[in-house]
Amino acid sequence: MPGPDLQRRIGIDIGGTKIDAIVFDSKDQIIFEKRADTPRTYEAMVNAVAALVRDAGEGSVGIGAPGSAHPGTGIWRNANFTPANGKPMQRDLEAVIGRVIRIENDANCFALSEARDGAGAGFKTVAFYTLGTGLGGGLVVNGEIIRGANAEAAEFGHTGLPWMDEADWPPVPCFCGKAGCAEMYVSGTGLIKDYKRVVGQELSGPEIIAKARAGEPPAVAALKRLQIRFARICANLLNMVDPDVFVMGGGMSSLPELVEELPPLIARYTFSGEGQAKVVRAQHGGNSGVRGAARLWG
Template sequence: MNLRFGIDLGGTKTEAIALGPDGREMARLRVPTPKGSYEGTVATIKDLVEGLDARLGAKGSVGIGIPGTISPRTGLIKNANSTWLIGKPLDRDLEAALGRPVRLANDADCFALSEASDGAGAGFATVFGVILGTGVGGGIVVHGRLLAGPNSIAGEWGHNPLPWPMDHERPGPACYCGRSGCIETFLSGPDLARDHGEGWTAEQVAASGHPSAQAALERYEHRLARALAAVINVMDPHVVVLGGGLSKLERLYRTVPALWSGFVFSDHVDTMLRPPLHGDSSGVRGAAWLWPPQ
C-alpha cells in the first residue's frame, strides 16, 4: 500500500497523519512537542512514525513540516522559531533514526502545498498560501509543485516591509529578525492584539463589537490588503488561501479584496481570496504531500 506520513512539528504539539493512495486520512496521532530538546524532537518524531507503522501494518514515506528551513549552503536548519533546531542536521538525523528517506519543508510551504493539492487552491495554476498566526509566513505552489529558490525562502513575505506605510506606521514595531516594520509585526495575531491595546488577545479583538476593536480590525484589514497587493503585483497568483488563527475571520474574505484593488497594478483583480478547506489540518496534510502519489 502506498502510504504517506506527514508530521507537523509545532511549537506546542507535534502531529502525525497517514494518508492513503487516494489522499484519505487513515490515522492520526498527536503528542506534546519536547520544547528545548533536539534529541527529544528526533525521538518524538521517530515514535510517531513507528506508531503509524504499527497501527497500519505498513511503512509510509515521511514528510515533515518544520518552523524553519534547511540552508542550501550548510544543510543545517535555519530561520527556526524553535531555536533548538537551528544549526542541526535534522533531515539526516531523522533518516538515520527511521531507516528511510525523509523530506522536510517549511510549515507554511506545507500549508500551501496541502491547499493546492486537494484544498481551496486545487485546480489553480498558481497558489499563494498564507499563515496568519503567531507569525506570518507563506508558500508558493505553481502547477502543483512547491516553488523553491536558491535561498529556500520563497514565500517569506512576512519579513518584507509593510507596503505603502502611513506616517503613524513608520518606522514600525521591532521584529525578531533585527529590523523594524516587517509585515509580520503588523499582521500576526499578537500584533493585532498589541495594536488594539494591552490586556487583549487577537481572538478577543476579533470577537468584540467594541468600537476600538472594530477600528483595530479595520486597520488590520487595510494592512493585509496592502501586503497582499504587493504579492499580487509580483507573482499574480490565481488564488490566495489564508491559514492560521486569523484565517477564521470571515469578514476578511469580503473586505480585503475590496481594499486591495486600490493597490494592485491592474484595471481589475481576478485573484481570489479563500479560507482553507482543511483548516488546522492543512500543515500536517501538506507534509504528507511532500511525497506525491505514485
C-alpha cells in the same frame, strides 16, 4: 537506508505545542492519525517524531517544520522552535528513523496541501498565507512548491509592510532583527502590538476582536487597520506574481475581514487600481500542514 514505500505516505507536522502524524493509503484515504506534545529539547523532539513514525508503520516520511534548511549545508534556521536552529535536522531525523525522509517548511506544506486537493485545487498559481500568532506563507505553481535559490521564497511575513502611512510609523522592530516586517503588523502579535500602541492597554487578540464585535471604537479601528494592512500586503504580491487564488489559513483566517471582505480593498492597491483577487479560506484548516507533509512524496 531503504527506499520509501509510496503506497503509504506518512506526514508529520512539528508545531510549537504539538506534533501531528497521519498516513495516506494508495487511494489518498487517511488510515492513521496520532498526536503528541512537542518536547522542549531538540533531542527529545527528534525521538518523539521517530516514535510517531514507528507507530504509523511502513511508508514514505514527509515532515513539515517551522524554519527551513540552508540549501548548501542542510543546517536548520529561522525556526520559532529555537532548539532546532543550527542543527542538521534531516540528517538527525533520518539517523533515528532509519529511513530517507523529505522535510519542508511548515507553511510550504500547508500551501502544497491546499494546492493539491484543497481550496487551491485546479489553479495554476496558488499563494497561501498562514494568519496566526505570526504571518507565514507559501507559493505553489503547477502543483510544485516554489522554494527559490536560497530556500527563502514566499517568506511573506518578512517582507516590508508596503505603502506605510502615519499609522504604521515608526517601523515596528521584528524578532528577525529588522524593522517594519509585515508579520509585526498583520498577525495576532501585530494586532496586540497595534492596539497597545494606540490605546495604551494590552489585550489578547480574541479580546480585541470581541470588543470590535461589540462596537468599541478603538477595537473596531484596530481591526480595520489590520484589514487594510493585509490588503496592501496581498496587493503587493499581486503586483509581483498575480496569483490565480489567495488561500488563507491559520486561526485568524476565520475573520471575514481577512477573507470575504478583502478583494475590493486589495484592488485599491494594485497597479491598475482594479485588480481582481480571488480570496478563499483553506479547505483543510488545521490539518493542511500534516496533509502537505505527507504529499511531499507526491
